[in-house]
Amino acid sequence: MNSTALAQPSASEANRLSSRTVHESVGNTVATSHVPDAQGHFGPYGGVYVPETLMAAVSQLTQEYQRARNDPAFAEELDYYLRQFVGRKTPLYFARRLTELAGGAQIYLKREDLAHTGAHKINNTIGQGLLTLRMKKKRVIAETGAGQHGVATATAAAAFGLQCDVYMGAEDIRRQSLNVFRMKLMGARVVPVESGSRTLKDATNEAMRDWMGSVEHTHYIIGSVVGPHPFPQIVRDFQSIIGRETRAQALEMLGRLPDAIIACVGGGSNAAGMFYPFVDDADVKLFGVEAGGRGMLAGQHAASLSMGQPGVLHGSLSYVLQNSDGQTADVHSVSAGLDYPGVGPEHAYWKDTHRVQYFSITDTEALEAFSILARREGIIPALESAHAIAFAIKQAGQMSKNQMVIVNLSGRGDKDCMEVARLMDEQPQAGKKVP
């Protein structure tokens, strides 16, 4: 081997090139909010792994976003739409009867379900919609799982006069017919994706392929903190309004920061937006809740951080559920929005630095929490958010009554009612064990 003739890469750089050693470059460091670096790296994670065709668009977006961030007019416009169109700020609500049930820490809900269109996704699509206008592009595309991001994109497109195509897995179109109708009503075209597992992962592939041929006039509004740099950063930043509001509300209402914050994690955008403003508050424990599906056997869950390993999917390096050849594994979750084999790179960074702890909740537990919140609080949560609720009940129960837990209620559950009704018919015990 002629390796001595070549410049040796630094150890950390070499580690970044292997699934087995990538953790080593970050394992004993403390998480910081000063990520990503200029190349989009969160520790060793993130980066840009896309065909060269997309690089011009990716770098145009990076530049436009930097300009927008430093432009007070952009901040003002974004703020205007978030207040007057989305209806922010969303309330921080004390869930008294849920707290009684859990029997421990006080549980507060950050009510993203009350945002326009019924979920946090709109925070990002308004932001990226405004960026699209700045880039003078006329068309947006999006991928969607549960349909919430598709609806939020269709909404922004209608509000801003943009053409909109949404890619959605055929299986998800079946599970989320209400959202499909809403998107069409707002003038979007919903493109069914029949390839692969016909869910979110495949819709993302198809949206990227569209973008390969349409980059010159189309902006791809990615719906989560995934994809190539700068998307994980942009989406996190736009979603951080959740955590910033929560922080101010906690200080105002309770005079202190919460002891713990809980959010569900699929791609991880609601969690990233909630957690990020608290990353440097070492006393606030952060818990991410993944989809445990039918259990921890391969193919039965979508717990990328709990069960996956570092790998590359959809343009960035993060934790992925895949086989020993790097082929993406099948995943399952009752919740279409969590049914994804990857996760945002910043979550991988938070996991390795132990800043956030990740757990999983099964389909059955989530369905139970779905009913519990409906009956005890008069709030029907999205199945995604029901995972966070289920974990919060367990976690709060182990804490003392003077402690405070905040759950990000990322979306409302109207979209899931038909599917839950179907599941209750199929397995009558689903969701019925309601105290």
Added chain:
Amino acid sequence: MTDRLSAAFAAPGRKHRAILCPFVTAGYPSIDLLGPMLDSLQGAGAGCIELGIPFSDPIADGPTIQESYRLALEKGATVERILQAVEKIRGRGFALPIMAMASFSIIFKHGADAFAAHCAQAGVDGLILPDVPLEEAPAVVEALNRYKLKSSLLIAPTTAPDRRAKIAALCNGFIYYLSVTGITGERQTLPADVPLNLKALRALTPHPICVGFGISRPDQVAELAPLADGVIVGSAIIKSITRELAAASPDVPAALGRFASQLAAGLK
């Protein structure tokens, strides 16, 4: 000693400099047919083989190649089996350069170093990196260099001029110029700016320039042959295989050879 890739592009006696670079999906329709198919392609006048390592989630590929990847994976086309097949083919003297195209997911999962070592040992000449852009490429190229594997990077119609120069400087295999802004798959006509782009690239690099994406017919090969060092045909090759399978052709490799001969005729 000249390596196989350089030798293929330097081979004398051709009117134009271009060679035909057919793309095949490793494991489609089966690993067992890989050897006979490569022999047929060589017999038909191919100059370099582009060997697609199937990936579950390719971004740059159209429906034809995606489907071939899916079927290959379904039939168990693992990296291990693919490289075993390549080693066997080399063992009996297959002489054309083989450039493997592998998504970074696969390379990373094995570890760039281990993957490169395994490829080199099997007789692969280099890697085409379809989803490792300039920003992430230096460390990967360095890992490949350690095993004397060539690296081929992509340049797209959307790539800015200064960036083209940097990519060309890093690339030590052939430059893979994408004729179209979009995914793989046949196009009726190729963009009018392809000749100009190829000419401008020529000034940037001493390495060979191959053009691919959208090329499916002999007349398109003929159109590009004077402008590039290699012409890559992918989806059309895979489609021809699929057609033969659908027609229950008794000898798929021979039929593939006939199709490749028609394409190679475009070089003359």
